[in-house]
Amino acid sequence: MRCFIAIDMPKEIQVYLDGLAKSISGEKIKIVEKGKFHLTLGFLGTTKEFMVEKIKEALKDIDFEPFEAELGHVGFFPNESSVRVIFVYLEPRGKLKLLNQKIKDKLKPLGLKLGDFEAHITLARVKYIKNLEKIVEELKELKISPLKFKVDSFKLKRSFLTEKGSVYDDLEIFELF
Numbered sequence: 001m002r003c004f005i006a007i008d009m010p011k012e013i014q015v016y017l018d019g020l021a022k023s024i025s026g027e028k029i030k031i032v033e034k035g036k037f038h039l040t041l042g043f044l045g046t047t048k049e050f051m052v053e054k055i056k057e058a059l060k061d062i063d064f065e066p067f068e069a070e071l072g073h074v075g076f077f078p079n080e081s082s083v084r085v086i087f088v089y090l091e092p093r094g095k096l097k098l099l100n101q102k103i104k105d106k107l108k109p110l111g112l113k114l115g116d117f118e119a120h121i122t123l124a125r126v127k128y129i130k131n132l133e134k135i136v137e138e139l140k141e142l143k144i145s146p147l148k149f150k151v152d153s154f155k156l157k158r159s160f161l162t163e164k165g166s167v168y169d170d171l172e173i174f175e176l177f
Helices: 011-022 049-059 093-110 132-140
Strands: 002-008 028-031 038-046 067-079 082-091 120-128 148-151 153-162 165-175
Touching (some): 011 067, 011 120, 038 093, 038 120, 049 153, 049 165, 067 093, 067 132
Antiparallel strands (some): 002 153, 082 120
16 A cells, blocks of 8 residues: 655645645646645655554654644745646744654664655646746745644555545544644
């Protein structure tokens, strides 16, 4: 099964991000489906069932206090001149990076390595934009409401593809304390 570790966005943030994503126009742009906005703390990829239990055990006692997060500004991967992903930063990036590092440290003894981390929520994936410079400038000028929410847990999630797109299931919820 394909697994990842994430922080789900609360309903009001989901609604706001859905509206924001729908404002992005382009013939080769795929926006994230409503209700699927999240911050990926780590992508595990294909994971065997026996490893899922080991991952749950490793992550169950991460010592990290709950904190407040908020939406930041728009960004682009890999960069503004070659946009493949349009996203919104999540702040405070330093605190989120520290949580990501604690997760990496817990998974390392299992032989699992997570990739580089950037605190962001994907809005859309891009195959092609006809007038890239114009779209990038418009997106950079978007005023993102600095909506805040409490981060008091993260989840181990499973992802699988269906004819209607990807479906996410929660495998475990880890409370912050």
